Amino acid sequence: MAEARQAVAFQFTLTSEGNNMQLSHRAFTEIYLCGVRSWKKRVIRLKNSLVTGVYPVSPSSWLFVVIAILATMYTRSDPSMGLIAKIQEHLPVSQSMSRQCQVVMSAVLFSTMLWLLLIFTMRLCLKQLLSYHHWIFEQHGKMSNTTRVWVALVRIFSGRKPLLYSYQGSLPNQPVPVLKDTVKRYMESVRPLMDDDRYEHVTKLAKEFENSLGKRLQWYLNLKALWTSNYVSDWWEEYVYLRGRNPLVVNSNYYSMDLFVTPTPIQAARAGNSIHAFFLYRQKLNKEEIKPWLLRSAVPCCSSQFERMFDTCRIPGVLTDTVQHWEDSDYIAIYHKGCYYCLKVYQAGRLLSPREIEFQIQRILDDPSPPCKGEAKLGALTAGNRISWATARHKYFGSGINRQSLHCIERAAFFVTLDDDNQGILKDNPAESLDRYAKSLLHGKLYNRWFDKSFSVIYYKNGKNGINSEHSWADAPVVSHLWEYTLATDCFQLGYNAEGHCKGDVDPSLPRPQRLSWDIPPECEEQIAKSLAVAQALADDVDLHVFSFQDFGKDKIKKCQVSPDAFVQMALQLAYYRSRMRFCLTYKASMTRLFREGRTETVRCCTSESSSFVRALEAGESADVCRRLFHTAAEKHQLLHHMAMTGAGVDRHLFCLHVVSKYLGVESPFLKEVLAEQWRLSTSHTPVQQPELFDVVNHPEYVSCGGGFGPVADDGYGVSYCILGGTMINFHISCKHSCPDTDAHKFGDHINKALHNLMDLFTPYQKESKKKTGEGRHKEKKEK
Known part of the structure; x- marks a missing residue:
């Protein structure tokens, strides 16, 4: 090779x-x-590790404690109350040391123990403080005195200048909810979806479960919660993601789009800048210089998902996959026109400049060599059934050059595709081209991606780019943080010269990128073709629509005194009801990173309150009645969202109870009923986490179009939305062509209309309120 x-x-x-x-x-x-x-x-x-290990105090504080103890001893006082003398008596080397040395050594040991006790106490106090969650249920701008005191204490015990993982040892464990409460909240969530007979049947199953088998399962779950950092996350990763045998493409992987603008039309230049930015981010990650995310600028969130961002790959298995993470790789794996390459981004111990990476990428683009036999569509194995890929990997890639080349891809920092298509918002047909762009990022040609990598970056011929992420190792906000940094660094820090090339000089003596070699037998080619056929059928069935709603945004919604997220969710409920004339079980992902190793919880957005509002609006009830019902529904949504964030959700608890039942070999009709439900409306909101990187007011085009995912149910919708700045909401809607009852474009029209209908509900009210306020002020002024 x-x-x-x-x-x-x-x-x-x-x-x-x-x-x-x-x-x-x-x-x-x-x-x-x-x-x-x-x-x-x-x-x-x-x-x-040392700084994080002693946080929230600093390592230098040890010296301060030692000096303070020694200073008090020289004033002939004993701050240890006799402990230093006890330590001196039991020093193993006391015979060979002078008395003064013994005293100093004993004082240093006592000071060290006191210092460690201080660390333990501060961490314990911070952990107890972070277990308080009443603050999240308070209305914005109306903080209670208790919460003010709590915030002050959190800041005191949080230390200064934390590293990325500094708070990990102080985060509380995720609590196991009370079984009775979970069952009660579940029954409330399904009430608007069931008729009386069915609801009575499920209520009976729930009571039987709560009073018999549920108690036994709950006992085991409480035992696990005492023993592990998080009672959910390991089982969630294994059973929801890694044990899934269906293809990753469409079913699991998700994508993120480029900016609305294209900073350069040169493919190699765009790749040079952004690849360099990715490695700058990894350097910050390795040094832990990335600031831990603080909710409301005070409450730390778990950062454990960042650990496997780079140098990570999902390895297929017959029964279950595994996530492998290696040490820092100094290269990336690249696919272009059927050929695989290994490109080193470090030379003589330094990171290549953007211009040098562009030079190397251009070498790959100019390489006329044809792919090896069977190489061109090799990546389709990662798009097909997991058992087929695991079997083929063991049989055909276990030794020789195939094994070496495969390991080169799997151990790369990340995967890059140099696509030969033009994508983005094209002038001839902006709406349709945006949909094609999204589908390309979701699955591409199926063989020109490596879906097992933690993330793959796609660079198109016209300079657009995007990212496709594997889901098991982390959730979308973590990848979004990386993507925001890369886009901002690419455009605002690195930039391009007048010709559109990367800035800087090139060392022409750089070794050429290395071609990977393969020896693909005919039997393996047949398996590649089968995997491609399976994935192609899945990809062809996806109906994907992306649109940017710019008639109003967060600023105008907040004037209605409602959460923007709740506003969008009510619009989705209204849109779905109008499209199907019924309600459905609605999933919205909420993070649980307030807890150690927390991932997600489900917010069940379809509630009795939201369905009452939708029915009232569709029945033509008065605006006052509809506004009152809307506020009630929005408040209930926010309550459920905050409960999910604080570990009081429904679905993860029931999921873990189901896993325990499988380990015990027992069946529960109630849990079977719960897990058989279909999420016909699966939604996700990915907020912008680093708004300081973008100037949304002056340069609204320098924001990402957002990202999306495939539909969860065969007859349902997948809806991802991103609220950008104050005047824009981007929607990504997916469903399946094979279902006659779903249509992504029609559902997008329903969402558009629903957003306007909700705003129309408040616009006259806002105008009337302003008018009354103005008249009142005029009258008051006249009286004066």
């Missing part, structure tokens, strides 16, 4: 006089600099 030949530092030639060994000075220099870089990383990680 080419990479094997270029990695050789010693060149051997046989002569009549014996072996002639020539040493490569350049190779030794490369090895030395790589070693220096590796040791620098180890030192940084050791330092960060």
Whole structure:
């Protein structure tokens, strides 16, 4: 293989006089600099581990405690109340030390123990403080005195300048909800979806479960919660993601789009800047310089999902997949026109400049060599059934050059596709081209992606780009944080020259990117074709529609005194009811990162309150009645959302009870009923986490179009929305062509109309309120 030949530092030639060994000075220099870089990383990680390990105090505080104790001792006072003397008596080397040395050594040991006790106490106090969640249920701008005191204490015990993982040891464990409360909340959530007879039947099953088997399952779950950091996350990752045998494409992986603008039309240049930005982010990640996310600028959230962002791949298995994470890779894997490449982004221990990466990418684009036999559509294996891919991987990629090339892809920092299509918002047909762009990011040609990688970046011929992410290792907000940083760094920090190329100079002596070699037998080619056929049928069935709603946004919604998220969710309920003339079980993802290793919980958005509002609006009730019902429904949505965030949701608890029942080998009719329900409306809201990186007011075009995912149910919709700035909401709607009752474009029209109808409900009221306020002020002024 080419990479094997270029990695050789010693060149051997046989002569009549014996072996002639020539040493490569350049190779030794490369090895030395790589070693220096590796040791620098180890030192940084050791330092960060020390800082994080003693947080919220600083390592230097140990010296302060030691000096303070020694100073008090020299004033002939004993702050240890005799403990230093006790330590001195039991020092193992006391015989060989002078009395003064014994005293100093005992004082240092006592100071260290006191310092560790201080760390433990502060962490315990912070952990107890972070277990308080009443603040989240208070209305914005109306903070109680209790919460004010609590915020002050949190800030006192949180320390200064935290690293990314500093708060991990202080985050509380996710609590197991009370079984009775979960069952009660579940029955409330399904009431608007069931007739009286069915509801009575499920109520009977729920009571039987609560009073018998449920108690036994709950006991085991409480035991697990005492033993593990999070009673949900490991089972959620394994049973929801890794044990799924269906294709990842459409069913699991999700995508994120580029900015509305295209900073350069040159494909290689766009790749050069953004790849460099990705590695800048990884450097910050390794140094833990990324600030931990603080909810409402005070409450820390779990950062554990960041650990597997780079150098990670999902490995297929017959029964279950695994997520493998390696040490920092100094290269990326690239696909272009049927060929796979390995591109090193570090040279002599330094990160290549954007211009140098562009130069290397252009070399790949200009490479005329054809793909190996069976190589062009090899990536389709990752798009097909997981059992088929696991079997083929074991049979055809277990040894030789196939194994080496596969490991090169799986261990890469991330995967890159240099696509030969033009995508984005094209002038000839903006709406249709945006839909095609989304579908391309969701699945592409199915063989020109590597769906197992933690994330893959796609660069199109006209300079647009996008990202496709595997779901098991982390949730969308984590990838979104990386994507926001990359887009902002690409455009605002690195930039391009007048010709559209990356800035900087090029070292022409850079070694060429390495072609990966393959030996694909005919039997493997047949399996590739089968996997491609399975994935193609799945991709062809996806109906995907993207539209940007710009008639109003967050600013105008807030004037209605309602949460923007609740406003959109009520619009979705209204749109679905109008499209199907009934309500459905609605899923909305909510994070549980207030807890250690927390991931997501479900907000059941279809409630009795929301259905009452929709029915009243459709029945033509008065505006006052509809507004009152709307506010009641929106408040209930916010309550459910906050309960989910604080560990009091329904679905993760019931899911874990179901897992326990499977381990015990018992069946529950109630849990079977719960898990058989279909989420016909699956929604997700991904907020902008780093608004300071973008100037939405002056440059609204420099924001991402958002991202989306495939439909969860065969007869349902997947809706992702992103509320950008104060005047824009982007929607990504997916469903299946094979279902005659669903249509992504029609549902988008329903959402558009529903948003306007909700705003119309408040517009006369707002005008009337302003008028009354103005008249009141005029009257008051006249009286004065």
